[in-house]
Every structure is written in C-alpha cells, then in structure tokens.
Amino acid sequence: MDGWIEFARGPLFRIALTVCVLGLGYRIVTLVGQIAVAWHRAGDRRLPLGDIVAATAGWLVPRRLWHKRPVYSSASVLFHVGVLVVPLFLAGHAALLPGILPVWWPVIPEAVADGVTLVSLAALLALVVGRLGSASSRAITRAGDVLVLVILFALVLFGWWAANPAFSPFAARTMLLLHVLVGDLVLVLVPITKIAHCVLYPFTRLVFQLGWHFPAETGRHVAQALNKEGEPV
Amino acid sequence: MAIECSYYLEPVDTSDLPRRYLEGLAAILSHSNYAMVLDTACRVTTRCGRCSTSCPVYETSGEDRDIPCRRSELLLKVYRRYFTPFGNLGARFGRSFEIDEAYINTMAEEFYRCTACRRCNLECPMGIDHGLLTHLARWSLAEVGIVPKALVVATREQLDGTTRNTSAIPKAALLDTCEFLEEDCADEVGLKIEFPIDREGTEYVFFPAVSDYLLEPDTLIGNAAVMSATGGSWTIGTGAYDGINYGLFYSDRMLDRIVSMEAEEVRRLGARKILIGECGHASRSAKFFIRTFCGADDAPEVVNFMEYTHRAWKEGRLELRPDVVSQRTTYHDPCNIARTGWIIDQPREILRHICADYVDMTPKGRENYCCGGGGGTVSIDEIREFRTLVGGAKKAEQIRRTGAEIVVAPCANCKKQLREVCEDHGLDQVRVVGLHDLLIKAIVPPAEMLIEIDDAAVGAASEV
CATH class of the missing domain: 3.40.50 (Rossmann fold)
Structure with missing residues (x-):
C-alpha cells in the first residue's frame, strides 16, 4: 500500500502536475495568440479596456451573485474558496513539492483545513442539488457537469477521511491512496475540461468584447469564399 | 423538407442544406474573429444557468429553449463537432451528432426568439456574450438564405432597390415630407424650422430611422427645432437618408454595406460627422461599426441626436423651459x-x-x-x-x-x-x-425662429 501511495504522490503526481501546468500554459498561450491575431485583424482596435477590467475584477468580488439564486451562488463562492485554499496551503500538499515552493509559502493549520474542507463538501453537495433541483439549470446540464462535481466531491471527501480516520469507513492509507489518485486525475482534467476557466477567466470578457471588433474585410472575404460577390441581397 | 418557422421566410433552397450551412459557417470562421469567440465559449461555459435569471423572454415563457446558454449551445455543438479536433475525433469513432435540416430549422426558430438585448451578458460570471453568439448564428443561417422575410426585403430595398431605404420612400416623397413638416411646425407651433437637403460642407449628415418620416413626424420636428434653435450645421443627403441597419441583426456582410453607404454619403457631401436620429440600433451600428468597416480613425464621427441636444443644452446654446x-x-x-x-x-x-x-x-x-x-x-x-x-x-x-x-x-x-x-x-x-x-x-426659441407671436397657438402646442 505504502509503495502505491508513494508512487501516486511521487512520479504519478509529478506527471499529472506537469500535464496540468503545460496544458494550462498551452491554453493561455493559444488564447493570447488568438487575441493578438483578432486585435491585429480588427477594423477598429479601440477597446473599452476600463469596462473590461472593471467587469472582470468585479466578478472576483462576487457582490452581484447574491442578487439572484443566493443559496446556489453562496455555495459556488464557498466551493471556490475551498478548492483554492486547501489544495494550495495545506502543509501536506506543500510537502509534495519540496524545493519548488518558496520557503515563505504559507500553510494553514490542519484544524482550519478540516473546517474549510467540510464547508467545501457542503458547498459541493449544494451545487449538485442546486444544479439538478433548478429547472433552468437542469435543462442545460450535461453529464460532464455533474461528473466533474462528483469527482471533486470524491477528491475532497477522500482527503478529509484520510485526515480524519475516525470518521472513515476504510483504512486511512486506503483513503489517502484514493485521494492522491483522484487528485492526479483532477490535475489532468483541469486543462481539458471547463475547469480551465481557472486560468482563462481573466481573458474571457476581453475575448467577447473583441469578438464585436470585426476585421474590416470580413464581409467581402466571406462573400468571395462563397462566390457571392456582387450577388443581390 | 421545407424550413418552417413562426416567421415568414422567402423560399429556402434545402438541397444539400447541412453541407452548404457548414460551408458558410466555415467561410465565416476563416475570415473573422468568431473562432476565438467560439473556442473560448466552449472552454469556459459552466452552464450555471445564471443567464436564465435575467432574460426577459425566459422569465416569462419559462421554456427551456429560451435559456440563453441553451440557445447558444445549439451553435457551440455544431462548432465542437465540425470545427475542433475532439469533435472530428469523436466522429471517427461514431460518437457524435450530425447536423441535419431539422437541426438547422431549430436554430432558425430559436435564434429569432432572442431579442439580442445582451442583458444576460451582465449576469454571466464568465462574461459570455450570448448576444454575440446569436449574432453569429443568425449570420451563418443567412448565408443559406434563412432570414426573416421582413428583414431581408427591407435590406434588399436599402441596398439594391431604387429608393435605397428600408421603407421604400422615394426622394420626391422625402422632399415633400420635409416641406410638409416645416409647414406643419410653422402652422401649429409658430416656429420656423428647416430640413436642409443636400447642403454641402455641413458638420452633420442626418440619418434617422427612415420610418420616422412616415410614423414619427413629431420626433423629426423636434430634431429640426433643436437644430434651428442651436444654429446647427446639418443636412439630409438624398443619396442615403436611412439610419436603419438590419445587417446588425442578421449579417455582417449587410452591416458592412449599409454603414459604408452612410460613410459614402458623408464624403459625397463633404460633411464631417454622422448624426443619428432617435434610434438605438441605428446608433449602435453606426457608432461601433463605421469605425470597423470604414477606416477606423478616418471614419466620420458618429453622434446620437440626444447627445447633440444634451450638449447644446449644457453649453447654454439651447434653452429649455422647465416642467412643461x-x-x-x-x-x-x-x-x-x-x-x-x-x-x-x-x-x-x-x-x-x-x-x-x-x-x-x-x-x-x-x-x-x-x-x-x-x-x-x-x-x-x-x-x-x-x-x-x-x-x-x-x-x-x-x-x-x-x-x-x-x-x-x-x-x-x-x-x-x-x-x-x-x-x-x-x-x-x-x-x-x-x-x-x-x-x-x-424649447425657448430664438427670435429668428418665431414666425409670429401667437400665444394661442404656442399655448396649445405646449399642452402635451
């Protein structure tokens, strides 16, 4: 068992992390490239950058969220706080990257991590219930949306059981192995699922704003491509 | 099968429709920035459903098809399947959908249930602009001839017709109307106003929604009165006098041609700016797309009439009586x-x-x-x-x-x-x-606008 755990949080973790980092890097580089090309092609390159920055930053402090569907929105905020704080600042996680994280890297007490983890679990449950319980959300939900939530729930639950064996139905080492394996899986999934918004978010409003800035020749080129030049309306 | 929607269509050629639709979409994606938009939408959409809380159509209808995110998914699904490596890979293993006439028919119906108001954009945590996706979807449909008849007939008259405007108002009728409005204002309000026609070298060329000449005489009289009271330098050009631009609603190709027509009229008359009447889409299409299609910084500046009036009032060039x-x-x-x-x-x-x-x-x-x-x-x-x-x-x-x-x-x-x-x-x-x-x-008229001091007439006009 210990050998499997060491493998999962050693080489396998490093491979998964590499895939995650390179994948996200690829996502960022390709999107920035697309943005640069789109801006260069745009007939009008003047962008309302102030509005774009304000809207992007505005959603990081999600005041607006509570106007509509407050329970679902609160769960979303708590979930996001949980998935940022515990993975990044739990001492056990920081220890996975010896010599890579700087010495000043902050770690949170285990009791705090336990509390945040429980809140995250509750939030994840609320997100699943909110998604499947709301007619409008259910109507647009795809299997992958629920699957991602289930995988994340398993990841967090296994981690909490590993840290609190008294509440675990299985041995702590088993839970730890499952937690690490699912964690490795999530790292690989990050760049290829909607979780990629963790790095693409800062660019999305710029993209949609830039989307309205068409290339000056777009209409004529499309007409040429479709042999519709000079064709009456 | 024929394409059938709740709105009238001109006959649509359905032969090989899916292939022709995809060819049109491919041409659009190759020569525009929309691929970036679709790529990003596919990657970040979380389908949280917040957009449904702000859509006036969904809030009333309660129908799933009116959820902005779900509507956009109709287009994203096509993009994922036919324009991404994963989609092509999935197709090789037989796990994918194939676009057919029924699917295109559904798109044709759904994308015209959206009013493109972009209110949902304010509510989306990811900033997805469903209005932009509706805009693109409609253009892709237009390239296979799927456009509401009301829009395409009006645009045809504006771009290819003899009158060059969406209401098919001939030049002679325009001139008659302007003359009538001048007389009407003089008779009813006692104010001298003028609609200058084809005057060269003015600051503004005026483009109202042309339907105003038929339906909104009071708006136009108010426009002319403000210009007369402020000594504004403006003209109506008989080469193009319609601010309406249905291209904004269904095709960037048409949008381009219509704003180019406006810019050309400004150049013909040696004017400097475009003055758009009281019309939202006419204002937006000119303000934001003349720069795109007509030379960015070389394009004429665009001013909405309310901006002109407000500025004149603030600068003291226009006096307005309070509480009338x-x-x-x-x-x-x-x-x-x-x-x-x-x-x-x-x-x-x-x-x-x-x-x-x-x-x-x-x-x-x-x-x-x-x-x-x-x-x-x-x-x-x-x-x-x-x-x-x-x-x-x-x-x-x-x-x-x-x-x-x-x-x-x-x-x-x-x-x-x-x-x-x-x-x-x-x-x-x-x-x-x-x-x-x-x-x-x-308006407190300057002396030169007063035809005669007739308290009764002015008083009557003051009653709303």
Whole structure:
C-alpha cells in the first residue's frame, strides 16, 4: 500500500502536475495568440479596456451573485474558496513539492483545513442539488457537469477521511491512496475540461468584447469564399 | 423538407442544406474573429444557468429553449463537432451528432426568439456574450438564405432597390415630407424650422430611422427645432437618408454595406460627422461599426441626436423651459445605446428638467429590460403575440409600476414595439413618444425662429 501511495504522490503526481501546468500554459498561450491575431485583424482596435477590467475584477468580488439564486451562488463562492485554499496551503500538499515552493509559502493549520474542507463538501453537495433541483439549470446540464462535481466531491471527501480516520469507513492509507489518485486525475482534467476557466477567466470578457471588433474585410472575404460577390441581397 | 418557422421566410433552397450551412459557417470562421469567440465559449461555459435569471423572454415563457446558454449551445455543438479536433475525433469513432435540416430549422426558430438585448451578458460570471453568439448564428443561417422575410426585403430595398431605404420612400416623397413638416411646425407651433437637403460642407449628415418620416413626424420636428434653435450645421443627403441597419441583426456582410453607404454619403457631401436620429440600433451600428468597416480613425464621427441636444443644452446654446410636461413621464432605455453605458444619463437630465413628474423604471440604464422587440424582431409582424405577450411582458410590468402616462422611448423600433405592448397589456392610458417630441414644447426659441407671436397657438402646442 505504502509503495502505491508513494508512487501516486511521487512520479504519478509529478506527471499529472506537469500535464496540468503545460496544458494550462498551452491554453493561455493559444488564447493570447488568438487575441493578438483578432486585435491585429480588427477594423477598429479601440477597446473599452476600463469596462473590461472593471467587469472582470468585479466578478472576483462576487457582490452581484447574491442578487439572484443566493443559496446556489453562496455555495459556488464557498466551493471556490475551498478548492483554492486547501489544495494550495495545506502543509501536506506543500510537502509534495519540496524545493519548488518558496520557503515563505504559507500553510494553514490542519484544524482550519478540516473546517474549510467540510464547508467545501457542503458547498459541493449544494451545487449538485442546486444544479439538478433548478429547472433552468437542469435543462442545460450535461453529464460532464455533474461528473466533474462528483469527482471533486470524491477528491475532497477522500482527503478529509484520510485526515480524519475516525470518521472513515476504510483504512486511512486506503483513503489517502484514493485521494492522491483522484487528485492526479483532477490535475489532468483541469486543462481539458471547463475547469480551465481557472486560468482563462481573466481573458474571457476581453475575448467577447473583441469578438464585436470585426476585421474590416470580413464581409467581402466571406462573400468571395462563397462566390457571392456582387450577388443581390 | 421545407424550413418552417413562426416567421415568414422567402423560399429556402434545402438541397444539400447541412453541407452548404457548414460551408458558410466555415467561410465565416476563416475570415473573422468568431473562432476565438467560439473556442473560448466552449472552454469556459459552466452552464450555471445564471443567464436564465435575467432574460426577459425566459422569465416569462419559462421554456427551456429560451435559456440563453441553451440557445447558444445549439451553435457551440455544431462548432465542437465540425470545427475542433475532439469533435472530428469523436466522429471517427461514431460518437457524435450530425447536423441535419431539422437541426438547422431549430436554430432558425430559436435564434429569432432572442431579442439580442445582451442583458444576460451582465449576469454571466464568465462574461459570455450570448448576444454575440446569436449574432453569429443568425449570420451563418443567412448565408443559406434563412432570414426573416421582413428583414431581408427591407435590406434588399436599402441596398439594391431604387429608393435605397428600408421603407421604400422615394426622394420626391422625402422632399415633400420635409416641406410638409416645416409647414406643419410653422402652422401649429409658430416656429420656423428647416430640413436642409443636400447642403454641402455641413458638420452633420442626418440619418434617422427612415420610418420616422412616415410614423414619427413629431420626433423629426423636434430634431429640426433643436437644430434651428442651436444654429446647427446639418443636412439630409438624398443619396442615403436611412439610419436603419438590419445587417446588425442578421449579417455582417449587410452591416458592412449599409454603414459604408452612410460613410459614402458623408464624403459625397463633404460633411464631417454622422448624426443619428432617435434610434438605438441605428446608433449602435453606426457608432461601433463605421469605425470597423470604414477606416477606423478616418471614419466620420458618429453622434446620437440626444447627445447633440444634451450638449447644446449644457453649453447654454439651447434653452429649455422647465416642467412643461405635467403628466407623469418615464424613460425606456433602448438596449443598443444603454447596455454599454453610452447613453443613459443625458436624456434623463433633460427629462427631469422639462417634466414636472418624472419617474424611472426599475431596473434601468445598463440593466434595463428590452422592450421585447430587439434584434429586429419588432419588424416581424407575424410574431406580434410572442413579441408583446412574452418578450414585452417584463417591460409592460415595469411601465405599469411607474404609473406613467408618457413613456419616452428614443428609438423607432422600441416605440413601435412599446405601443403594441401597451395595447396588448391594457395600458391604454400610456402614450409612447420620442424625447424630441416633448422638446418642441420646451424649447425657448430664438427670435429668428418665431414666425409670429401667437400665444394661442404656442399655448396649445405646449399642452402635451
């Protein structure tokens, strides 16, 4: 068992992390490239950058969220706080990257991590219930949306059981192995699922704003491509 | 099978339709920036459903198909399948959908249930602009001939017809109308106004929604009165005198051709700027797309008439009497000028000055509700029931809550739609007017505008 755990949080973790980092890097580089090309092609390159920055930053402090569907929105905020704080600042996680994280890297007490983890679990449950319980959300939900939530729930639950064996139905080492394996899986999934918004978010409003800035020749080129030049309306 | 929608279509050639649709979409994606938009939408959409909480159509209909995210998914699904490596890979293993006529028919119906008001964009945590996706989807459909007949017939007359405007008003009729409006203002209000025609070297060339010449004489008289009172340098060009641009609603190719026509008319007359009348989409299409298609910094500046009037008033070149309108008045923000925050406060400042009892709707400004006729749907008479009872229901409720007798809607499309909304929702006491309709009563005219001092006539005109 210990050998499997060491493998999962050693080489396998490093491979998964590499895939995650390179994948996200690829996502960022390709999107920035697309943005640069789109801006260069745009007939009008003047962008309302102030509005774009304000809207992007505005959603990081999600005041607006509570106007509509407050329970679902609160769960979303708590979930996001949980998935940022515990993975990044739990001492056990920081220890996975010896010599890579700087010495000043902050770690949170285990009791705090336990509390945040429980809140995250509750939030994840609320997100699943909110998604499947709301007619409008259910109507647009795809299997992958629920699957991602289930995988994340398993990841967090296994981690909490590993840290609190008294509440675990299985041995702590088993839970730890499952937690690490699912964690490795999530790292690989990050760049290829909607979780990629963790790095693409800062660019999305710029993209949609830039989307309205068409290339000056777009209409004529499309007409040429479709042999519709000079064709009456 | 034939393509059948709730709106009228010209006959659609359905031979090999899916392939031709995909060819059209491929051409658009190759020569535009939309691939970036679709890529990003596919990657970040979380399908949280928040957009459903802000859509006036979904809030009333409650139908799943009206959820903005779900509607956009119709296009994203096609993009994922045919234009991404994963989609192509999935197809090789037989796990994918194939676009067919029925699917295209569904897109044709759904994307014209969206009023393109872009209110959902404010609510999306990821900033996804479903209005932009609707815009693209409609263009892709237009390339296989799927466009509401009402839009394409009007655009055909504007671009290829003899009158070069969407209402098919011949030049002679335009000249007659302008002359009639001048006489009408002199007789009824006692003010001398002028609609200059083909005057060269002016500051502005005027492009109202051309339907104003048929339906909104009071707005036009108010426009001309402001120009006369401020000594504005403007003209109407007989080469192109229609600000309407349905290209914004269904095709970037048409959008380009129409704004280019406006810019060309400005050049022909040696003018410097474009003055758009009271019309939301005409203003937005000119303001934001003349720069795109007509040379960015070399393109003529675009000014909305309300901006002109507000500036003149603030600078002291236009004097307005306070409180000349006694009835309770409210203001409807046309989405195309308010959603970006462009024109929100200017008309309100004027209205608070000239109206004794002004009240705002809630929500307003950037957060306003669409009148229900946005995205060109107002021109589709055959879907009136949907437009007014579904799309316009939130607006009707807003108007009712204000208790207003006058709704100022500075947009030709919004005015038509709101009149029908009020009619269909039993708001019989409400009158829908333009901002400049009210201004004619408030302007303190310079001496040279007065034809004769006739207190009775002026007094009568002051009564709204």
